[in-house]
Amino acid sequence: MIGEMDGAMLPVVSINERENEESPTDGRKRRKLDWEEARVCLAREPDKITGRYAATMGGPDKAGELFADCVIRVGGGLATKLHCLGDGATWIVTQAKKWLLQMVVLFLIDFYHLSEYLAKAGQAIAPECNVKWLKIQQERMKSNKVDEVLDELARSGHATDDKDDPVRKCQRYIENRLDYFDYASALRVGLPIGTGEAESANRWLLQKRLKLPGAWWKTQNLEKMLALRSLRANGDWESYWAEVRQAAA
Numbered sequence: 001m002i003g004e005m006d007g008a009m010l011p012v013v014s015i016n017e018r019e020n021e022e023s024p025t026d027g028r029k030r031r032k033l034d035w036e037e038a039r040v041c042l043a044r045e046p047d048k049i050t051g052r053y054a055a056t057m058g059g060p061d062k063a064g065e066l067f068a069d070c071v072i073r074v075g076g077g078l079a080t081k082l083h084c085l086g087d088g089a090t091w092i093v094t095q096a097k098k099w100l101l102q103m104v105v106l107f108l109i110d111f112y113h114l115s116e117y118l119a120k121a122g123q124a125i126a127p128e129c130n131v132k133w134l135k136i137q138q139e140r141m142k143s144n145k146v147d148e149v150l151d152e153l154a155r156s157g158h159a160t161d162d163k164d165d166p167v168r169k170c171q172r173y174i175e176n177r178l179d180y181f182d183y184a185s186a187l188r189v190g191l192p193i194g195t196g197e198a199e200s201a202n203r204w205l206l207q208k209r210l211k212l213p214g215a216w217w218k219t220q221n222l223e224k225m226l227a228l229r230s231l232r233a234n235g236d237w238e239s240y241w242a243e244v245r246q247a248a249a
Helices: 060-073 090-099 111-125 130-142 146-154 166-175 183-188 196-210 219-233 237-248
Strands: 002-015 031-044 052-056 081-086 104-109
Touching: 002 060, 002 090, 002 196, 002 219, 031 060, 031 196, 031 219, 052 060, 052 196, 052 219, 060 090, 081 090, 090 104, 104 111, 111 130, 111 146, 111 166, 130 146, 130 183, 146 166, 196 219, 219 237
Parallel strands: 002 081, 081 104
Antiparallel strands: 002 031, 031 052
16 A cells, blocks of 8 residues: 655634724734645555545644545555655654554655755755766665765765754754665565655645635634545545435435
């Protein structure tokens, strides 16, 4: 089974309470605009084109619950091996293991997210040939030669205490996730090494409808819209409303 999780920021609005009689009575003048993270997840069988989607504003724990539900609904069971991908955010790994504790979960860092860190490090280490440098490190990572990449970063000469130094950031990113770079095994059996499906879902399932120009949402309304968008994505739209009509009859 293939599973992915990712996050995307959506526009939210809240109306502050009137503090005193001098506060505007018009709620529009007391509104506060902000951004909150929505989380999207999907699961599918390797030989299928589409899978099961879910999205929520409810935080990591709710996203993990929905992810487990997606896995189960597409046939996941105790004997299932779950090939799970994410960008390295701690909540993704934690939730996948928490909710699918009895399942074999093989987690892999999104290769293209890793490549962004490598690319920035390459610009600092070899600015005149950073493209070539990047390709060498990418091939090493695909062959599970993680130690060689770390050695390359360590001997780059960028010995600095600056936590924002791109070389040191790349080094930390890899060192903190050493268990999640088995690209060679995934490529050998034709499994994906990138979270393109989840990132695509961010665009067509979430942002296409919920990030329209000038659109701002109350968080509770966003949660309902995400449920409806997921319902349609999963092909359950007609059956759901049929059940609603039957229940109301």
